[in-house]
Amino acid sequence: MSDTEVDEAAVTANVPEDAEAEVDEPETNDSTVEREAKHVPNAIPLKVRGLRKEFGGIVAAADVNLSVEEGSLTGLIGPNGAGKSTTFNCITGVHEPTAGQIHFQGEDITGLSPNEVAERGLVRTFQIARELEEMSVLENMMLAPTNQRGESLWRSVLPVARESVKQQEAAVLERCWEMLEFFEIDHLAHEYAGNLSGGQRKLLELARALLTEPSVLLLDEPFAGVNPSLESRLLDHINDLQESGYTFLIVEHDMDLIMENCEHVIVMHQGTVLTEGAPDEVRTNEAVIEAYLGGEVDG
Amino acid sequence: MSDGEDGDVSERLAAVWANDVTKLVVLVGGILALYVGAGTLLDYGVRQQLNSIGLLVFYVAVFAMLALALNLHWGYTGLFNIGVIGFMAIGIYVTAVLSKSATVTEPAAGSIGGFGLPLWLGIIGGVLAAAVFGALVALPALRLRADYFAIVTVGVSEIVRFTLLESSLQQMQVFGYFIGLGGGSGLILDFDITDGLLDAVGVADPYATLTDSLGTTLGLGGNPKPVFDGLYYGAFLLVFLVLFYVLLRRVGNSPFGRVLKAIREDEEATKSLGKDTNRFKIKSFTIGCALMGLAGILFYAEQGAITPNAFRPRITFFVWIALIIGGAGSNTGSVMGGAIFAAFLFRGPLFLKNVIQESFDIEAVSTFGQAVSPLISGLNPVPMLAYAVDNLAQLQLVIMGLTLIYLMHNRPEGLLGHRQEPAACVPLTGLSRSDTVAAPPTETDGGVASNGGDGDE
Ligand SMILES: Nc1ncnc2c1ncn2[C@@H]1O[C@H](COP(=O)(O)OP(=O)(O)OP(=O)(O)O)[C@@H](O)[C@H]1O
Ligand SMILES: [Mg+2]
Numbered sequence: 001m002s003d004t005e006v007d008e009a010a011v012t013a014n015v016p017e018d019a020e021a022e023v024d025e026p027e028t029n030d031s032t033v034e035r036e037a038k039h040v041p042n043a044i045p046l047k048v049r050g051l052r053k054e055f056g057g058i059v060a061a062a063d064v065n066l067s068v069e070e071g072s073l074t075g076l077i078g079p080n081g082a083g084k085s086t087t088f089n090c091i092t093g094v095h096e097p098t099a100g101q102i103h104f105q106g107e108d109i110t111g112l113s114p115n116e117v118a119e120r121g122l123v124r125t126f127q128i129a130r131e132l133e134e135m136s137v138l139e140n141m142m143l144a145p146t147n148q149r150g151e152s153l154w155r156s157v158l159p160v161a162r163e164s165v166k167q168q169e170a171a172v173l174e175r176c177w178e179m180l181e182f183f184e185i186d187h188l189a190h191e192y193a194g195n196l197s198g199g200q201r202k203l204l205e206l207a208r209a210l211l212t213e214p215s216v217l218l219l220d221e222p223f224a225g226v227n228p229s230l231e232s233r234l235l236d237h238i239n240d241l242q243e244s245g246y247t248f249l250i251v252e253h254d255m256d257l258i259m260e261n262c263e264h265v266i267v268m269h270q271g272t273v274l275t276e277g278a279p280d281e282v283r284t285n286e287a288v289i290e291a292y293l294g295g296e297v298d299g
Numbered sequence: 300m301s302d303g304e305d306g307d308v309s310e311r312l313a314a315v316w317a318n319d320v321t322k323l324v325v326l327v328g329g330i331l332a333l334y335v336g337a338g339t340l341l342d343y344g345v346r347q348q349l350n351s352i353g354l355l356v357f358y359v360a361v362f363a364m365l366a367l368a369l370n371l372h373w374g375y376t377g378l379f380n381i382g383v384i385g386f387m388a389i390g391i392y393v394t395a396v397l398s399k400s401a402t403v404t405e406p407a408a409g410s411i412g413g414f415g416l417p418l419w420l421g422i423i424g425g426v427l428a429a430a431v432f433g434a435l436v437a438l439p440a441l442r443l444r445a446d447y448f449a450i451v452t453v454g455v456s457e458i459v460r461f462t463l464l465e466s467s468l469q470q471m472q473v474f475g476y477f478i479g480l481g482g483g484s485g486l487i488l489d490f491d492i493t494d495g496l497l498d499a500v501g502v503a504d505p506y507a508t509l510t511d512s513l514g515t516t517l518g519l520g521g522n523p524k525p526v527f528d529g530l531y532y533g534a535f536l537l538v539f540l541v542l543f544y545v546l547l548r549r550v551g552n553s554p555f556g557r558v559l560k561a562i563r564e565d566e567e568a569t570k571s572l573g574k575d576t577n578r579f580k581i582k583s584f585t586i587g588c589a590l591m592g593l594a595g596i597l598f599y600a601e602q603g604a605i606t607p608n609a610f611r612p613r614i615t616f617f618v619w620i621a622l623i624i625g626g627a628g629s630n631t632g633s634v635m636g637g638a639i640f641a642a643f644l645f646r647g648p649l650f651l652k653n654v655i656q657e658s659f660d661i662e663a664v665s666t667f668g669q670a671v672s673p674l675i676s677g678l679n680p681v682p683m684l685a686y687a688v689d690n691l692a693q694l695q696l697v698i699m700g701l702t703l704i705y706l707m708h709n710r711p712e713g714l715l716g717h718r719q720e721p722a723a724c725v726p727l728t729g730l731s732r733s734d735t736v737a738a739p740p741t742e743t744d745g746g747v748a749s750n751g752g753d754g755d756e
Contacts, residue, residue, distance in 0.1 A: 092571060118573035130568035132561050134628070139722050142554075143561050144572050150554030150724060151574075153582050157549045162724065165553065169724040172554075190728065212572055 043070040045216050045247055046091070046122065051100035053086050060086040062271035064100070068216065073238065073248045075258035075279075078268035079291055084251045085127050087268070088218050092124045093117045104216070119146070123214035127221050127251070129201035133194030137185065137204060140193050141176040144211035148172065176211065183207045183237070199226040203234070216247040223252060235261060255292070259283060267291070319631040326635055327359060330642040337650060341657050346519045346526055351650075353529030358645055360536035361598045363637030364543045365614075366621040367630060368590035371547055374627035375556060376583040377563030378441075379449035383618050385456025386429045386588045387595025388610040392463060394418075394425035394596050395486045395605065402477045411470055411479040411486060418495045422596055429592020430585050437584040441577060456612065463607040485606030492600045493528050496535070532601055539597060540634070543590060547630050548720070550586070557722035559583050560628075617645065620699055623706060626713020629720055636713065644699050652691040 044067045051064040061083040068074050076084050089095040091102050093114040102110045104122050118124075132140050150156045150165035180186035183203045188196060193204060202222055209217060222238075223231045239261070242248060252258050258265055259279040266276040269291045275282060282288055315321050334355055338348045365383060372378040398421030399413025416424070440451040462468065463480050470479035480486070497503040507524070514523025550556050558579050561569040566576050599605050617640065625636020670686030673679040687694070706713075721727045 094567065094571070114567070114570040115573050115575045118571055123573070124571055126568070126571075130565050130571075132564035132568065134564060135557075135560055135722065136727070138727050139557060139560070142723055143557050143569070143574075146573055148554040151558055151579075153550070153555050153586070156553030156555045156724070157546060162549065162553075166724045169554070173723070173725055173727070208572065 044068065045070055045105050046249065047103040048087070048091060049101045049103070051087060051090055051102065052098045053083075053090050053095060054098045059271055061090065061097075064268070064271070064273055066266050066273055066276070068247060068249050069264065071242065071245060071247055072264055073242050073250065073262050075262035075265040076249055076251045076268065077253070077255065077258055077265060078274070082268040083271040084268055085220055086271075088124055088220050088251065091117075092122065092218065118212060118214075121213075121215040122218070123209045123212050123216075124218035125202075125205045125209050125220060125222060127224070129198070129205045131193035131196065131201045131204055133192065135193055136190050137180070137193050137196070138173075138176060138189045140204060141179060141208055141211060142169075142172055144208045145172050145175065146212055179207045179211055184233070199230050202226055203230070206234070206237075210241070214246070216249070219248060219250045221251050221253065223254065223257065231257075255283075323631060323634055323638075327638055330359065330638060331355065334642070334650070337654055341654060345517045346523075349517075349519075349526045349530060353526070353533045355642060355646060356533030357529070357536060358641035359638045360533065360540045361594055361637075362618065362621050362641040362645065363540050363634040364536075364594040364597070365591065365618040366625060366633040366637040366640075367540075367543045367547050368587045368594060369618050369622050370627060370630060370633040371550065371559075371583055371587040371590070373622065374629065374633065375551060375559040375563060376580060377445070377566075378580065378584055378587075379445055380452045380584075380587070381449050381612070381615055381619070382452030382454070382456030383591055383615040384595075384610050384612055385452075385459040386433060386591035387598060387614065388456075388459050388463065388607075389432050390425040390429045390592025390595035391599040391605055392425075392480060392486070393428040393592075394421040394600065395488055396478050396480070397421035397424045398490050399478075399486065400489055411481050412477045414476055414478065418490050418492065419499075421490075422593070422600075425596050426589050426593045429595070430589035433588025433591075434581060434585045436588075437581045441580045441584065453612065453615075456610075456615065460607050460610050463610065481606075483607060485604055485608075487604045488600060488602065490600075492597075493532050493535070536597055539593075543594075544630060544634060547590075551630055551720055552722060553724050554722075555579070555582075560722050563628075617699075620644065620703060623703065624714060629713070631720070632713055639714070644695070644702060648691045648695045648698060652688055655688050655691075 046068040048064055048066045051061055052059070053061040064083065064087050066076075066087075076087070078084055086095065090097040090100075093109070093112050093116065096111055100110070101108055104117070104120055107120070109117055109120065109122070132143070135143075149168050150162075155161040155165050177186060177189070180189055183206070185196075185200055185203050185207070188200065193201070196204060202225070206219065206222055223234060226234065235257070238248060238250075250258075250262070259282075262279060264276065265279050265282045267274040267282055267285070267288050269287075274287050274291060275285050277285075331352060334351060335348060338351055343351065365387075369380065369383060372380045395413060397414050397416045398418045399411070399415070401415030402412030413421075436451065436455050440448050443451065464483050465480070466482045468480045469482035470477065472478075494503065497506050506527075510524050510527040513527070514520075517523075519526055551559075558569065558574050558576070561572075561574070562576050562579060570576050599609070621636040621640035622633055623636070624639055625634070626632035667686065670683045673681070674683045
């Protein structure tokens with residue numbers, strides 16, 4: 001069994017600015033993305049076309065089409081069971097779509113496994129936080145950075161190679177402390193993740209996802225069960241990150257929060273995208289009002 | 300922590316005790332002392348004492364090694380391997396076939412040859428075979444759900460045993476060599492690890508002289524060599540145990556081990572952080588199987604012969620008990636569990652039987668009927684007790700079961716508690732920038748609002 005070579009380069013970042021260049025590159029197997037990328041002023045790192053997902057007889061996503069603009073904070077809203085999480089799961093490879101394509105940075109990533117999707121810089125958090133319970137908060141964090149030399153077995157074991165692993169570990173540890181301080185959960189560093197409160201888990205999961213240095217983050221209800229003061233802190237973090245080049249797609253039920261913070265809102269209902277646009281357009285859309293008021297929309 | 304000279308000393312002692320190696324040395328030393336003490340009670344002669352120590356060290360070392368290997372599978376990666384014995388069998392059988400002396404002329408019925416390779420090559424071959432076999436099992440099976448994976452492992456270990464029993468593989472000719480697996484009657488191991496090593500280092504003669512003179516000094520009587528061989532092989536296994544321990548600590552306390560732990564906790568979440576979990580699982584499983592193969596070789600190579608009957612799932616069960624006693628997830632705990640299992644559950648009952656029979660001089664009762672009838676007719680419990688003591692060795696499994704039930708109820712996390720070795724190459728404590736002392740455990744509380752503040756440091 002051969003060790004897959006890990007880049008010698010220390011923990012590398014997926015620089016979000018690369019996205020545009022990649023999309024502009026000629027793509028032989030996918031002209032749609034290329035064509036459409038030219039029409040919009042901003043690059044579209046994430047594009048979902050005709051996504052369909054069936055679970056046995058249940059159609060969780062019927063026909064989802066959506067695009068996420070580079071550097072945007074896009075909101076994804078919709079009533080319970082609209083298919084938002086299913087869409088996330090299909091995008092990130094947790095579920096294999098029944099039909100449809102997902103393009104990321106101009107590449108068709110449909111059907112890739114979750115780790116392959118994450119390796120490309122498209123990282124998600126889960127609706128129900130997936131902290132690694134019997135690992136400390138610090139271990140949870142240190143897991144995340146990509147291209148860790150010590151993830152190769154022989155480097156971790158052999159005497160000389162282990163020294164270089166140790167050096168990188170010190171750097172990783174430093175970064176994790178920084179991130180924990182940034183999220184103000186550094187006092188919990190040695191706590192088991194399973195002992196954290198619901199809100200703290202959400203913070204941990206977001207912090208951990210950020211350590212992978214993604215270019216696009218999919219957050220599934222990051223504010224669910226989070227108290228208002230923590231929520232506004234989280235939002236501040238997200239806004240800061242957006243300014244430094246990250247792209248966000250956020251699922252959220254709190255309409256006010258979405259309307260205040262997102263520049264673009266996508267509304268899902270019964271497995272399809274009902275409408276999308278700027279918050280003001282969406283707010284006044286009758287179909288949306290109907291969907292949210294609980295009225296049945298045909299189709 | 301208190302100040303002053305007293306505090307200083309106790310602090311230093313605490314630091315020494317906190318060291319895992321200290322704990323292990325104290326534990327193994329304590330077990331040995333206990334056995335020597337019991338041996339003295341039993342009026343053991345020097346020869347008997349040395350024999351008993353050699354045997355004890357042997358079992359402590361093999362069970363600790365096996366528990367360590369299983370800990371990599373279960374404690375770290377969450378792979379439910381209940382086919383441990385299968386990989387041990389592959390290790391020793393391949394070693395046997397490779398290193399048994401070669402016969403190029405049709406041997407007499409019942410005697411089966413090997414390839415006649417040097418023993419060290421045979422051992423490497425055995426370990427590699429166990430590793431390759433592990434990888435072959437892992438490639439398809441690791442995609443299965445955890446419970447199906449467990450069934451596959453136990454199935455595979457039984458398939459291995461039935462293959463060893465297979466009469467069509469009993470004897471065959473390969474490249475002109477008459478080799479085979481020996482079928483139900485097994486294989487005779489005509490090599491000798493201890494002598495082989497002495498020869499390789501070139502100290503066989505000094506060793507013989509030394510054992511002879513030491514034997515006379517200690518009054519061991521005739522032929523003292525086997526006694527010293529037992530001790531020397533025990534020490535040899537302890538060296539291997541140290542190697543196992545060092546290797547697995549390195550594996551565990553590293554980014555590699557961190558991913559393994561994460562897979563154990565939540566494979567999906569680990570994947571979503573970009574880790575190719577299948578690759579890690581296959582590596583972990585393969586390394587663990589290789590180590591089980593090696594432990595199997597060391598377990599059986601000195602036994603003189605192997606038969607398929609020795610490779611029933613019993614040993615797998617024993618290794619699991621050892622791991623549960625020590626606490627899965629901790630390498631130090633695995634060694635402790637192996638040592639405690641070997642000393643008290645595996646060897647203990649037999650030893651206890653000798654101690655009781657020696658100290659109480661009770662009349663032996665040979666059948667269950669003889670034991671029960673006085674109890675019923677005359678309410679005389681002595682024959683029943685004598686019978687139970689006499690069969691203490693057979694009650695081994697019952698005692699193990701009771702111990703397991705007790706542990707599950709009272710200490711499910713094992714002896715060492717929820718202690719986990721930090722999965723990193725660098726120490727994680729004390730590097731805290733804000734110098735936070737480990738905060739008191741924050742219970743998952745419903746009132747999220749109370750955690751909103753920034754000032755709970
Ligand atoms: N693994 C699954 N197996 C079967 N049905 C599923 C599965 N996952 C989702 N569904 C169904 O698909 C539909 C959409 O679920 P999904 O989780 O995507 O909704 P959602 O928009 O995220 O809702 P919420 O806002 O409540 O999180 C639901 O009817 C749900 O029951
Ligand atoms: Mg959802």
